[in-house]
Amino acid sequence: MWAMIGGVDAEWGRWRQDNFGDPYMVWHDGPDFTVMVDSARADPETVFRMLRAGLADGDPLAASSFAELAQAGLAPPEAEELLRSVAAEANGELLIRVAQALYALTGDASWAESVVTVLRHDGSEFVRLDAAMALAHFPASAALVAAVAHGVRDPAYLVRYHSANTLLRYAGRRGDVSSDAALFRRVSGDDPGGWESAAADLTRR
Secondary structure (H helix, E strand, O other): OHHHOOOOOHHHHHHHHHHHOOHHHHHHHOOOOHHHHHHHHHOHHHHHHHHHHHHHOOOHHHHHHHHHHHHOOOOOOOHHHHHHHHHOOOOHHHHHHHHHHHHHHHOOHHHHHHHHHHHHHOOOHHHHHHHHHHHHHOOOOHHHHHHHHHHHOOOOHHHHHHHHHHHHHHOOOOOOHHHOHHHHHHHHOOOHHHHHHHHHHHHHO
16 A cells, blocks of 8 residues: 555655545545645644655655645745755656646746656656646646647547547636547547547647
8 A cells, every 4th residue: 555655754654644544545536635734734844844755755645735735825935945856856646746836836837848748758648647637737838738739649548538638628618528529539549540630629729
């Protein structure tokens, strides 16, 4: 179970469980940050120390926690410098979460470029689909549309699916790609020509 979260730092592991609950349930259902945010109000120094340990342990949840603290107006002044130092070495899911946290902290949408790198190059289709989903929360730009359209051409169906949904979000659509039967057939099919056609269609939207 600890393999899901790193688990090198025992103190971080205990604190993580106290604040977020069972690691499997966090992985399965997604984290609830309520306890952590309340802890930050009561004892910000301990929270920052533990999140720093979590980042050193390579745990993406620690990075996501900084995004939540930023939204609550509780992020410590040192958070940006710490996250930038982690971003310089991070990859995969950790890099996605660090980029999201830095966007929350700074409002600098160029951190989306780090997520694009993951979408284009990560070897795991599950990490790539995570990147495609994360990009939906950054403001659309011509560069991001082109990058996510590349995801619609990905060999992995779920990466194509979530990339298509992100492009729909950029176009202001609320439904997902499965609500458009013709588009969905192209995205879900095995024909790269269909993927190309779907990417072009979604880019025009």
